[in-house]
Amino acid sequence: MASLDDVVDDLYGGTLDDFVARRDAAVRGAKAAKDKDTAARIASLRKPTVAAWAVNLLVRDDPSLADALRDLGEGMRDAERSLDGPALRELGTQRRALVSGLVARARRLAAAGGQKLSTAASQEVEQTLTAALADPRVADAVAAGTLTHGTEHVGFGSAAAAPDDDREALMPEAGSSASRSRSGGAGEAGGDGPRQGGRPGAAASSRARAGRGDDASDSSDDSSDGHSSDDAAGSSGARRTRSSSSGTSARAAAEERERARRAQEAERLRHRHEQAVAARVAAEADLDRARTRHEDVATAERAAVATLEDVEREQQDAYAAEEELVQALADVRRRLAEARAALPRADEALVAARTRARDQEKAVRAATRELDRATKAAERARHQEQRAVDALP
Numbered sequence: 001m002a003s004l005d006d007v008v009d010d011l012y013g014g015t016l017d018d019f020v021a022r023r024d025a026a027v028r029g030a031k032a033a034k035d036k037d038t039a040a041r042i043a044s045l046r047k048p049t050v051a052a053w054a055v056n057l058l059v060r061d062d063p064s065l066a067d068a069l070r071d072l073g074e075g076m077r078d079a080e081r082s083l084d085g086p087a088l089r090e091l092g093t094q095r096r097a098l099v100s101g102l103v104a105r106a107r108r109l110a111a112a113g114g115q116k117l118s119t120a121a122s123q124e125v126e127q128t129l130t131a132a133l134a135d136p137r138v139a140d141a142v143a144a145g146t147l148t149h150g151t152e153h154v155g156f157g158s159a160a161a162a163p164d165d166d167r168e169a170l171m172p173e174a175g176s177s178a179s180r181s182r183s184g185g186a187g188e189a190g191g192d193g194p195r196q197g198g199r200p201g202a203a204a205s206s207r208a209r210a211g212r213g214d215d216a217s218d219s220s221d222d223s224s225d226g227h228s229s230d231d232a233a234g235s236s237g238a239r240r241t242r243s244s245s246s247g248t249s250a251r252a253a254a255e256e257r258e259r260a261r262r263a264q265e266a267e268r269l270r271h272r273h274e275q276a277v278a279a280r281v282a283a284e285a286d287l288d289r290a291r292t293r294h295e296d297v298a299t300a301e302r303a304a305v306a307t308l309e310d311v312e313r314e315q316q317d318a319y320a321a322e323e324e325l326v327q328a329l330a331d332v333r334r335r336l337a338e339a340r341a342a343l344p345r346a347d348e349a350l351v352a353a354r355t356r357a358r359d360q361e362k363a364v365r366a367a368t369r370e371l372d373r374a375t376k377a378a379e380r381a382r383h384q385e386q387r388a389v390d391a392l393p
Helices: 004-013 019-032 036-043 050-061 065-081 085-112 119-134 136-144 164-169 177-183 202-226 232-391
Strands: none
Touching: 004 019, 004 036, 004 050, 019 036, 050 065, 050 085, 050 119, 050 136, 065 085, 065 119, 065 136, 085 119, 119 136
């Protein structure tokens, strides 16, 4: 039987349409293994919204995304704490470029997974990523790759932290070990304990101010001792104290400068990393748009080729039909010519036939008259014969 972590990873890393079916199958598997507790925990896993599922796809497709969100969010919070206007503007530009590129990639990944992100779902993805940049707890929840619904940061600027229950409300199951393992323990770093990353020069500056205070105190002591010429040894000790304090202050100042230089170098490197991440995301967004345009052009080209092939077939059919009609017309013309050539002979035959018919009609009439005369003569002969028979004794 698979562990709970494996089940969670499979459910939230798979397709959205069959989430419920796969969860029910995992529940049946746990029950078959007689692990009722695991079965109940699997049954409590919530199906993510389309937007949350798309965000899960993002962090699973690019494991470095979680660190990029945390770094950029931390940089914005540092800039807000130090009221660094230029840095805030530049980081805001990076944030917009990063979020825009990630939303475009989420659309592409969702389409590959059989889902089309609507305008509302795309806005929810954008709001969730923006909230992750503003709130480290939301960033941890996003990094887990098991969001069940989107979230939105409401307020001005960034948030230093959010309540634990807000973060866990985004997870499939409160306290899920799978969520903790995917986030890499980042949630522990964002706990309620004191922050360790304050402004690098604060403590050293305090120490330097303390050192300068010691110098002033020692100078006052030396002045008072100068009026007491009886204690030369005390004056010499005060001078040694001032020399030691000056050396300590110089070392503290040097250490402060070195820490400030290292902090500045680390900030510069982090800034370059954030710029590189933003540039990569922007380039990937441009690549996605170029791919989309290429796919659209390729689709249009295929449609044009198919239309051209259809037109060519229709043209060939039209040529074949024209050829058949031309041949039929030639045959009709040939037959018409033959008919026209035979027409005079037919006319002559018709005249001859009519003449013969008239002659035959005359002959019939003559024969009819002859028949009538013969009939009448025969009738008279029968009458004469009858009278002769009657006259016999």
